[in-house]
Amino acid sequence: MAEGSGGAARRKKPVQRLQSANHSPEEAEPERDRGEAEFRCHRLQESLLSSASGFSNYRGVLNWCVIMLVLGNARLFLENIIKYGILVDPIQVVSLFLKDPYSWPSLILILGSNIFILGSLHLERRLASGAFPERVGLVLYAVLLPAILCIPVLVVFTVLSITPVGSVVALMVYTILFLKLFSYKDVNRWSRERRRAQVRALSRTQSAPVMRKVAGDVGKQEVMYPGNLTHRDIYYFILAPTLCYEMNFPRSPRIRKRFLLRRLLEMLFIMQLLVGLIQQWMVPAIQNSMKPFRDMDYSRIVERLLKLAVPNHLIWLIFFYWFFHSSMNFVAELMRFGDREFYRDWWNSETVTYFWQNWNIPVHKWCIRHFYKPMMRRGVPRWAAQTAVFCASAFFHEYLVSIPLKMFRLWAFMGMMSQLPLAWFVGRFLRGNYGNAAVWISLMIGQPIAVLMYVHDYYILNYGIGA
Structure with missing residues (x-):
């Protein structure tokens, strides 16, 4: 029995050593996994720059591109200054708008656009009251709207003191006015058609007082046709940063003064930057491109074109930010215009x-x-x-x-x-x-x-x- 007990004891000792070393079968698995991991260092995967990898964090590459862009343009800008000197002259900008300091044809042309604004308002009032039938309104608009585009052309070709830059500004104002008044005409016409349809539908079941309510309920806060035909309404639309007319635009609750000030400072700074880049960078590049064009030197034309592409594109991007973000947000904030979607992610096109x-x-x-x-x-x-x-x-x-x-x-x-x-x-x-x-x-x-x-x-x- 002693031998049997001793043999049993000897048989149990290895088991005790195993338990003391591993404690439990579950704890032995990590050791076995770690051992296999030391032998395996590869798995099925794609390279990061491959489209199949799904990797999308290229922030470092973007920073590198920005730094290279800044350094490259800084070199070009320094080379430009060494070659041409300082060409920026803010006073020269005034001459782009005025040949004769006592003549302001562009400004007078812009102020004259009020004739078309007031003419459209009074025409809509006559159409709303029934004094003019719809056919007469269409004929009058067929004269009014083309005149908005034609009269500035006559002024530009007959007034010698008007400058090309002043002409561009005036024509832009008249183009915007044309699009706005076209929208103003359409929306008011749609409102008249809807009002007539409602009146016809309600006249079958309702009495005359309800018909007057449909024509214009002054108790409601929202403006209803023809209550929108006022000077305040049309001039708000003319100045608002939109081309599509509505009777009730979305309005922001208040004017944010800090936001307004930031946009104003951006407008002023970026305008000076644009003028400086055009004078210092664009003008010399364009002037140096004239000789290859005259000589039809195609290799030099391509070289000039590529050289002009960088400043031209940079100025276009800066102008986009100045106009669509800074300026339009400034006007929208000042007028509490609520719809600020002036652009979307076109850069991802x-x-x-x-x-x-x-x-x-x-x-x-x-x-x-x-x-x-x-x-x-x-x-x-x-x-x-x-x-x-x-x-x-x-x-x-x-x-x-x-x-x-x-x-x-x-x-x-x-x-x-x-x-x-x-x-x-x-x-x-x-x-x-x-x-x-x-x-x-x-x-x-x-x-x-x-x-x-x-x-x-x-x-x-x-x-x-x-x-």
């Missing part, structure tokens, strides 16, 4: 169509509401309606360039119309990052081409071949 739909939201909304959808309701094919929208945009681009320069070359018109085949090509053959790169390249290269073509033709027309 993977198609040309997406860019034009998102970089200028006020114009896009106007085109959809007053141009594209009415054509679609009349049965116009989708492709024809889209082409018509591009044609209208091309017309206004050419209008704002050719008229101030007093020459017709159609470079802006053809540049806009070329967006149609480009949109088809990018949408059909390019996707994702390739499509986005194609959009950026079209912006960087297309604009300098148009600038050089217009400046070249302007120099030849006004200063001769040897200029």
Whole structure:
């Protein structure tokens, strides 16, 4: 028995040692896993720069691009100053607006636009009261709206003291006024049609007092047609940062003074920056591009074009921020205008169509509401309606360039119309990052081409071949 007990004791000792070393079977598994991990160091995975990896954090690469962009442009800017000296002259900007210091044709032309504003208001009042039938209103608007675009043209070509820059500002004001009054006309016409439909429907079941309530309920806080036909209402719309009219715009609760001050300081600083960049960087680059154009030296033309692309694109981006963010937010805050969607993420555009739909939201909304959808309701094919929208945009681009320069070359018109085949090509053959790169390249290269073509033709027309 002693041997049996001793043998049993000997048999139990290894078990005790095993338990003392591992305590439990579950705790033995991590040791075994760690041992296998030491032998295995590979797994199925993609490289980070591969699209299949799903990796998207390129913040360091973006910082590197920004630093390289700053350093590269700093070198170009320093080279420009060494070569040309300081060309920035704020006083010279005044001469772009005034040839004769006692003549203000652009300002007088802008002030004269009030005639069209008041004319549209009083015409709508006559239509609302029934003094004018709808056909008469259409005829009068057929005269009023084209006159908004034609009268500035006559002034530009007859008044010699008006400058090209002053003409551009005046024509921009009249173009915006044309689009706004077109929207004002449509919305009031829709309101009259809806009011007549409501009156006809209610006249079958309601009495006359209810009909008067439909015509205009003064007890409600919201404005109803024709209560909107006031000077205060139309001038609020004319000054508001939108092209589409509504009787009750969304309003912000208050004016944020700090926000307003930040936007004002941005406007002032960026305006000075734009003037300095144009004078110091753009003007010399354009002047140096004239000789290759005259000599038809194609290699030098391409070199000048690429050299002009950088400052031109940088100025365009800064102008976008100044106009669509700083200036329009400043006006919206001052007027407590609630809708601040002036642009969307156009920089992520993977198609040309997406860019034009998102970089200028006020114009896009106007085109959809007053141009594209009415054509679609009349049965116009989708492709024809889209082409018509591009044609209208091309017309206004050419209008704002050719008229101030007093020459017709159609470079802006053809540049806009070329967006149609480009949109088809990018949408059909390019996707994702390739499509986005194609959009950026079209912006960087297309604009300098148009600038050089217009400046070249302007120099030849006004200063001769040897200029």
